[in-house]
Amino acid sequence: MDNIKVSVIVPVYNSCEYIGTTLDSIINQDFEDFEVIVIDDGSSDNSLEIIEEKLSKSNISHNIVHQDNYGVSCARNRGIELARGEYIVFVDADDYIQKNHLSELYNGKTDFSLVQLVKKEKNNISNPYKFETQSISCEDFIKMELNMEIPFSFCQLMYKKSIIDENNIRFTPDVVYGEDTEFALKVLVFGDVISISNEATYCYIQHENSAIRTSNFRRFYIVDVFENLAKYYKKHGKDELADLIITSRIPKAIFGNMNYFFVNNYDFDEVLSQMKELDLFTKLSKFEGDSKFKLKIKLFLLSPKNYYKIWKKLKNSID
Incomplete structure (x- = not known):
């Protein structure tokens, strides 16, 4: 695949229970011209075997990297360095995305685009937030986040890779909580417009091992x-x-x-x-x-x- 529009980065650490479902949701996207980059961050379970089996049977362009356990920030940074797409999307190893996630996000025009997220805990699913606009300036969006007027997770965004690279922005290693929000708010400050979809295409799974529960x-x-x-x-x-x-x-x-x-x-x-x-x-x-x-x-x-x-x-x- 020569024309890669989007790179999907998935950091993995001991996620054998969930990574199969996550990868299936990525493989089954109704969007073409994307790659998936999986960084196995020193898993000691059989996550790597599941990753290799799933992706080897797919037609999706992929890159599997196994490294020592340096932490999720280093894993995501490695993914950014390897990404060949014009845009970048992040998916965590215990979450999943709807089949239209990438097609809802990609427009090839704006610096960023955003979809809605739902949280799932057992049989309970949260209601997604609804915006009243189809686009917003990056600065206005940042102000809304800093005033906590909207729910926001970094994984809702599609990022233009050139903005990340030109401003040398990476996830901060050794930050134990909030490194993802920091990354997003750093990148957004260099952008112009965020296109917005009210489609809820990202599913965040809450379980006992979630970082938010063990922090x-x-x-x-x-x-x-x-x-x-x-x-x-x-x-x-x-x-x-x-x-x-x-x-x-x-x-x-x-x-x-x-x-x-x-x-x-x-x-x-x-x-x-x-x-x-x-x-x-x-x-x-x-x-x-x-x-x-x-x-x-x-x-x-x-x-x-x-x-x-x-x-x-x-x-x-x-x-």
Whole structure:
């Protein structure tokens, strides 16, 4: 296949239970002229055997790489380096895509395109978000994400590879939580327009081994990611976006993850101890925006224990 329009990158680590379904969903796309690049990141199960069997029987152009276990960021970066397509799409090894995923994303014109995502946990499937527009500027989209006005995952996007390469953007190794969001928000700042489809074609599978379920207090480390992103934006003259990270995205991430821990019955004192150690109280106080949310933060900062007691009594949902 000489004319490769899209490269689909799949990092794999001990995913034998899911990778067959994932690859089937990619192989059965109703789109032509794409390749799949699978990076086996040191799996110790039979993931590699399943990958080789599935792809060897398909007519899809493919590249299978086996490397030592360097982590998902290094695996994705290796995929970017090997990609020959004009655009790049990421699919995780325990998720799957609908057969029209690539055809909904590809238009060959815009820097980025976006489809909707659903989360599946056993027999429960979430409702996808619906946009009221068919396109949006990259800067406006970033602002919506930083204000947490929309649900967003990096895997919803198709990325123009030249933007990634020309700006030397890669996933940051050793980041334990949020490396995918950081990557997307770095690349998007160099783009112009995102085309939008309201088709829900990406299925994110939630299970006991999902990173989001096993991250423990690492969820708070997203603050470091966003602080580094703010510095990156300032370096590239995007002061307004950098300020939005400090005054909106970080406080909302702290508060949302704090409530996540409460919902999942983490010990209150342990949560508070982690927050103090990471200086999250100070960062929470920098919130500027919605008065209702600002009041919640103010009440918490005045008396975390009383806030927790009231929250527990009222069973507030995660914000």
